[in-house]
Amino acid sequence: MTQELTDRTPASDCHATGSTCRTAGSACRDASGGAAASRGWWRDAVIYQVYVRSFADSDGDGIGDLRGIRERLPHLARLGVDAVWLTPFYASPQADGGYDVSDYRAVDPLFGELPDAADLVRAAHALGLRVIVDVVPNHTSDEHAWFREALADPARRDRYHFRPGRGPDGAEPPNDWESVFGGPAWTRVTDAGGTPGDWYLHLFAPQQPDLNWEHPQVAEEFASVLRFWLDLGVDGFRVDVAHGMVKAAGFPDVGAAEQATLIGSQPLPFFDQEGVHAIHRSWRALLDRHSTPGAERIGVAEAWAPDSERLALYVRPDEMHQAFNFRFLKCPWEAPAIRTVIDESMAATHAVGAPTTWVLSNHDVVRHRTRYGSLRRARAAALLMLALPGSAYLYQGEELGLPEVTDVPSHLRQDPAYRRTAGQDGLRDGCRVPLPWSGTEPPYGFGPGGSWLPQPADWAGLTVAAQTGDPHSTLELYRAALELRRVLPGLGSPDAGPLCWLPSPEGVLLFSRPGFACTVNTRPERVEMPVPGRPVLSSAPVEPGARSVLLPADSCTWWAV
Missing domain, CATH: 3.90.400.10 (Oligo-1,6-glucosidase; Domain 2)
Known part of the structure; x- marks a missing residue:
């Protein structure tokens, strides 16, 4: 099926700052985050999230640990990421996967000891990888x-x-x-x-009582905790529930049921209160004092806000360096919706001088392969994300094309929401199933024993070993994309120039950056359009011709121009 080329872009909608768009009929958006913005490493970093208990097990107890992560760091270096984000490994009763912390300065015996954390940081740095750790300031464990x-x-x-x-x-x-x-x-x-x-x-489980951030000892304690881990060598912090530490005065009623469904869509008296920004400013000052040029220590906000403008407040110049872009994560596989989210996200962060952060999956949501309905769409979405200006987050296993595991046995589920009602769906264990590394049957090289959650019997073809060297595998697609991202100046960097939307067929997105173009076909059939350049990487085989090209269904292609 051939689709005629149509111009769906306002001819004079140019948002570039400090640059000139020379493409007629295009819409350009400045990706720089402001001419005076700092050029820190984090602005275009690709950061890989490790869910500690499910990455690699070194001691045979079926639970991932710090030593296992250290042994598998070469995989991440070869993948081509810039940094590793570790979920909590602190002392904890594990009522919520370690997000119920009983001692912020100790490693839980499940995961090792404090020297293991120090060894992991040193080993990562030796491979050129930075390390970001979780900090959980909204609540403690009830055993704290x-x-x-x-x-x-x-x-x-x-x-x-x-x-x-x-x-x-x-x-x-x-x-x-x-x-x-x-x-x-x-x-x-x-x-x-x-x-x-x-x-x-307790905004989460009863075992996670919320802290009162109006008490001075709370602020003093967490400043001390941050300094402790900075002194150990970590490069930054992902701030859990960064939008939740301050509650509205008087604790007013919400006046609605099923409040979890309202998070991120409308104001709530226990989230996104103005007072959280004072906390973030104090933390940014602390991080800046521990930073040097090229070795900035960063803060990453897990913040849910009703719109992109509210989210951008968390990354003002004196607050966090990054904030997760959950609107992009939740966006459907539809070209108009994707473009709207990209435009609004970039406009909001540009207004405060920050780059945009992109993410498709994490430990709290259904893996994007399953959300989008196919591996084909998941591969395309990954290339789109890695082509956008700013920083990108990868969740462990997405580079293998892992699907959500939907049949985790009831008696093995550990998500605390599973047996509660009217909250999260309680099925987060499905994205936390341990990684397959090698072999033809579980535990697929995860460790010398079993695995704390069962791995599917049909994952043999998805292991790191099975995909390595296969040019058609998802792993090699990610490796190629990250290698190109380092060498093509128009890829990733928010400082390389504007993102310009170009005329494209219905259901297709086409944008360019200096020396580079990206096409995304969200339609279920091939689409014909003029050749935008020389293809350098595609999520599915492209059929180029002399003057036109057939874009595969549900695909993303990178072009050198």
Whole structure:
């Protein structure tokens, strides 16, 4: 089927700053983040997320650990990423995969010891990889020393949010806030003598009581924690629930049910409050004091906001360096929607002098191969993401084309939302199944024992070993893309020049940057269009001709121009 070329772009819509667009009928958007913006390593870095318990196991207990990660770092170096982000490996009862921290300065025995963390950082640096670690400031574990003190002594409860209940006997929660994992966001404690006492706030599991950031000791403690890990050598922090540390004054009711579905779409009294930005500014100042040119220590905000403009507030020059672009992650496989998200994301971050950050998958969402409905679309989406100006995040296993595991046995699931209602779907274990490295049957080289979640029996063809050297494999596609991203100046870097949208057929996106063009066909059939340049990489075989080219269905192609 042939699609006629149509111009769907306003002829005078040029957003470039400090550059001239010379392509008629195009729409250009400046990707630089402002002429005076810092040119730090993080501006176009490709950062690989490691879910620690599912990456590699060194001791045979079926759970990934720090030593296992260190042994597998050569895979990441060969892949071509710039940095590694590690999910929490701190001391924890593991009520929420380590996001319930009982000691922020200790390594949980499941994952090793503190010297293992130091060895991992040194080994990564030796391979040219930077290391970013999670920090969890919204809440602690209920086994943290502070919370134990609070339970033992009501006078020591001001570092958390304890409130009397409503009703004549205080038997109702203080307000109608719901946990992200489902159910009330409040749990009542029992005081001495078995007397029902106050309620404490937990926006997540009951084992994760929220901290009160109005208490000065909380800010002092986390500044100390950041310095501890910076002194150990880490290059930055991914800030968990960066939008949640401050709650609206008076703790007003939301007035709606199923509040987890409203996160990121409308204002809520427990998320995205103005007060969080003061915390981020103090952390940015701390990170800057520990930075040198070329060796900046960075902060990455996991922040859900109602729109791109609100999200951009988290990456103003004196706040975080990056914020996850969840609008891009949630965008459907439709050309108009994709272009809108790209335009709005870049416009918002440019307004505050920051580059945009792109992400397709992580440990909290269904893998994008499954979300998009096919490996073909997942490969195309990956090439699109890696072509966009700014920084990109890869989630472990996406370079292998792993699908979501949807049949994890009920008794093995560990997502705390699984057995709660009206919150997250509780199925996050499906994207956390341990990686397949080699071999023809589970655990596929994950470790000398089994794996904490079962791996599918049909993953033999998806292992790192099986895909290495296969020019048609997803792994080799990622390796080729990351190698080209380093050598083609128009790829990735937000400082290389504007992104210009060019006329294209319906359902096809075409944009150019200096020396480079990218086409994305979101349609389920081939589309004919004029040849935009010399093809250098494609997610599916392209059929070029002298004057036109047949773009494969659901594909992305990079062109040298």
